[in-house]
Amino acid sequence: MPLSPRDETPVGTRTPPWTDREGPRGTRWFPVVVVALLQLPGLLIAFFDAAGHPLTAVAMLIAFLSSGLLALGRAHPGPVVVAIAVLCVPAIALTNGPPLSALPLAFAVVGAVVRGARVWAWWTLAAFAVAAPLAAFLLTSRPTSIIRPLILALVLVLLLGVGEALRNRRERFREVSRTLAARREAAAEAERLRIARELHDVLAHSLSQISVQAGVGLHLFDTRPEKARESLEAIKTTSGQALEEVRGVLGFLRSDGYADRSPEPDVSRIPVLVETYRRAGLEVTYENTLPHGASAATGHALYRIVQESLTNAGRHAQAQHVDIRIAEVDGWYVLTIADDGRGRPDDAVTEGKGMLGMRERAELLGGRFGTRATDGGGLTVEARLPARPAEAA
Structure with missing residues (x-):
């Protein structure tokens, strides 16, 4: 702070x-x-x-x-x-x-x-x-x-x-x-960027899920009302989670120090995130071979990168399958997310706020972030984060 x-x-x-x-x-x-x-x-x-x-x-x-x-x-x-x-x-x-x-x-x-x-x-x-x-x-x-x-x-x-x-x-x-x-201004700017990234990730993911579930519910409302009900319940759950996370982010803006702050999501929450997209119809495989849990900052960055990548794959790239793997290689946590969507437009990466936010999260911890075309179409996102961010150069 x-x-x-x-x-x-x-x-x-x-x-x-x-x-x-x-x-x-x-x-x-x-x-x-x-x-x-x-x-x-x-x-x-x-x-x-x-x-x-x-x-x-x-x-x-x-x-x-x-x-x-x-x-x-x-x-x-x-x-x-x-x-x-x-x-x-x-x-x-x-x-x-x-x-x-x-x-x-x-x-x-x-x-x-x-x-x-x-x-x-x-x-x-x-x-x-x-x-x-x-x-x-x-x-x-x-x-x-x-x-x-x-x-x-x-x-x-x-x-x-x-x-x-x-x-x-x-x-x-x-x-x-x-x-x-200058230090105060830099700290304030960094805090504004952090809050902007958090709000973007939370709202983009949640609104994307709500949009998909609402479309499914409308499509099945007359023919399969029980499935439409499941979509409405998913919308309720997603909106509630989004509201909780937004409150947690905005809690940092309070100056009295007594804001209720929910724990920031980390690697342990990724399976729940994956299951949400599976219910929405996206085929997702997830493999985590980390020998131990990541630090709070690294775990949160991994979660947000996975969240943003799934949002991009399902909403923008119109992918059908996404493969997520997390492993530790030579002191680095390597996160690879590959989809079979439309891939890069004209073979050039145009970084919007989502891509830029993922890159910033990785670089703030001393890591690296990049994208490349997936064999047979689609896009692969790779983030390499130091296993010990405090010691990273």
Whole structure:
């Protein structure tokens, strides 16, 4: 049974929500709020001292306001990191306290790298490493003032590495998500095909039998009413069996896990199937020389292939006799079904849903399926299934 999306959600590979372009709308304001709260004390101190250092107070105000641009970083990460770097340089150059003015730039650099604007981030940081020390020297005229901007530039380089790690993590998450989505889709498609094959086999066989028995009943209704009654009873039995099998197939579609599921027919049910066609007037010989019972999957495939072949022989090929043999040869279960019907049209096999379904059943178990003309007319169907499907290559 395929895993549900909840069961297959990758764990431990998510990046911070504020770095996602597609994240919740409220998360875009997370870095803005964090940076503003951290910068606010320094801004208040600068304004209290504005009389002595007005330029510093203005520069810190500009750096404080630049944090608002982080809200646009999700949609425009490259331009945002450039704009914030330009706005933060004066405050970084003029202040000597804790480097809180660089916080907007730190968030912008990490966000730009994670969101794919790596070139913007690297070139902006390179320009910052030159412009910030130069601005500090020009604005303060102290040679030692360049040390602090250079240290900040080094810290931002380390943050670039953090951004690269987050970006790689994000890419892994997306790749895992795509892989799991493909697996779920493939599993769902395989399940749809399986259900389609089951429904086709059940309904095609049952409706074919009902049609034949109804024709016999109508033909004998006036002359041999007891035989007509037998045909009606056969129709009742066949329709009941078909309804039971359809319920079993559709039970797999229920999600509560409490559907009543009848056991899938296997090799042990083939004699009952053969007897049904014999009562309908088709001469069928059946020989099973398997030394032991087949596995559930293999037995079910053998049953369905026999069922579809008998339906084709009696309804489409208008055969009078069908010979069915099952044997084990060199680790393979070999199923051979030969009829004396009309055989291949124009010596070419045209695979309808029935033939295609039989081929798919064999190949899903690692086996092979083929048809060939029977000597003297008719068609021979041969399926080779591995005796141990789990070990088949």
